[in-house]
Amino acid sequence: MPEMNMIQAINDALRVEMERDDRVIVMGEDIGKFGGVFRATQGLYQQFGEDRVFDTPLAEAGIIGTAIGMALYGLRPVPEIQFADYIYPAFDQIVNELSKYRYRSGGQYSCPLTIRTPYGGGVKGGHYHSQSPEAYFIHTPGLKVVVPSSPYDAKGLLISAIRDEDPVLFFEPKRIYRAVKGEVPKGEYLVPLERATLVREGDQCTVIAYGAMLHMARETVDLATKKGIRCDLIDLRTLLPFDIDTILQSVQKTGRVVIVHEAPRTCGFGAELAATIGEKALLYLEAPVLRITGFDTPFPYTLEHDYLPDAPRVLAGIEKTLNF
Amino acid sequence: MSSRSLDLQGVSTTFTLTGEFEMQNIDINTIAQSDLQAVKQNHALTLLHEMLRIRRFEEKAAELYSLGMIRGFLHLYIGEEAVAVGAMQAFGQQDRIVATYREHGHALARGVPIRSLMAEMYGKANGCSRGRGGSMHLFDAGRRFYGGYAIVGGGLPIAVGLALADKLQSRPYVTACFFGDGAVAEGEFHESLNLAALWKLPVLFLCENNLYAMGTALARHQSQTDIAMKAQGYGFQGEAVDGMDVLAVEKATRRVADWVRQGKGPYLLEFRTYRFRAHSMYDPELYRTKEEVERWKERCPIATFQTWLRQQQLLADTTLAQIEAAVDHEIEDAIVFAEAGPSEPVEDLLRDVYTQEG
């Protein structure tokens, strides 16, 4: 099996789907000849031509709106928003139009489109190249929200997303685009949406993470193991709809939960997870569900590593729940 | 290429000198002919000085970036200096400036102190945005500098709002709003032009058309590549100006600023210019040819202005050397200031999310 980084895996997924299905069309700012600022679409323009891989002007609302139209009418567009921080000009199209299209047409229309966008901090990018806006979209019924953490999952999940009949927001953790490598099968394979995966097994505490944070959480869990603390580590992979069964199974075993994400804390996705766990597994809990998250500030510039959850903070969280 | 002229007479009866003169109003109708020549020369040298400051500042910034002293993203304005320097001559201390994310030049030309600018590049607490922003987020309330906008197009409606605030409060000021050709494709551009025209607001839309939005050429992102013409669709005037000629930029902007100041509504100027460097620090520049870049470099706003000044006997070698030395000294001093500056303490992470007491 070839080894790939995340960018190569995403590129491969796009290529596989474009070869298989000529309704799949890739569009976005500088994604054509230029290959995208992170090179995720590199070579696609050369292989598939400019009817299927094309550059758009700087017009995010226009990009998503036209992709909706295309999706309504027989195509499967995969628009790229260059950084998740630039998705807000398209927020109206996504939240008001895209997410509600099926519902408000009484199920007559569907919008099979996948919005790819790099998100997250740790790249010294400052305010507008670092944000994690997933919660806004998780709060929007009608969308699916996916965040891979490995090249294998990135490819398999992206293919599933493109084939899905409903709109998917595919958030790519740019911090690990090149840092994380792994074996990726050639050709097509699917990683199902809506399924979490257990990355580490233990019976004392459940740690839940996704995206770039998953890797930090895994290091922390391994560190904890050395200290004699055994944790389950769940990689959520799909945030909406999320895999509550996997979470509950783990919580019933451990009774303690630490949730990690880099987005701000208030109304972050951790809040929804904590509430759901409270509703469904209160009697199993031995301690309050803890959240280790970014702070309630705009994404900072020089202080980003103080802002982002790190191993000491997560470890302290694990110990706190254990000592509750 | 336009023929250069330093025709202050035709520009306005009073004009404001910036830079080493501080701000000083001179009525050119009342000064002696011999003095006028000196004023002209001083002003011309100020323009040169300002452009050189920006050029050298950015060359240094690029060096520091490669050394890892400046982080984040760094977008250089090199090649476009005539636009910020020329245009900024038209605005007084109370006018408002809204810039782009490629805004070191605007900040310097506006008079944001070079020390605080360099410190901001370093992300130091003595920077103009207290180290909070870095290169793309330069703010200076004292100089009515309303920042860089890393979200392309984000500044346009805000500029309209600043102008509306002036109008509603009967203040005689104008707002200068810089943006790139790429921003013209965003909805905010169109909403802003309409609002400004509808409400007849004192705002100058100053488009820096450098022919590319990142790797996308103008003709690949605009159905109508004549950007100045777009104002017509909203019922006001626009015109294109040679953005490589600092005098042409100054002259046009002064004229238009006067018009806008008289309450006649907005105006759009499209400065035709070119960025000599990559979009950000590194890009393979597959979207344009080396020949094209070289052709534009021949029109370097600083080199051509120097040549012209020499032809007019306005620039001696010794003067140029003095200006260069002053600029180098200023930049070295700014680096010392930046490096000595404190980093933001981690206790401040939560500061300024909301208004704070004390």
Ligand SMILES: Cc1ncc(C[n+]2csc(CCOP(=O)(O)OP(=O)(O)O)c2C)c(N)n1
């Ligand atoms: C809303 C938004 N979309 C995309 C980007 C990414 N981006 C940054 S600069 C840029 C090109 C801007 O071109 P232009 O306005 O012409 O300014 P120039 O770089 O030429 O000065 C793009 C696409 C962004 N910063 N904001």
Ligand SMILES: [Mg+2]
């Ligand atoms: Mg441009």
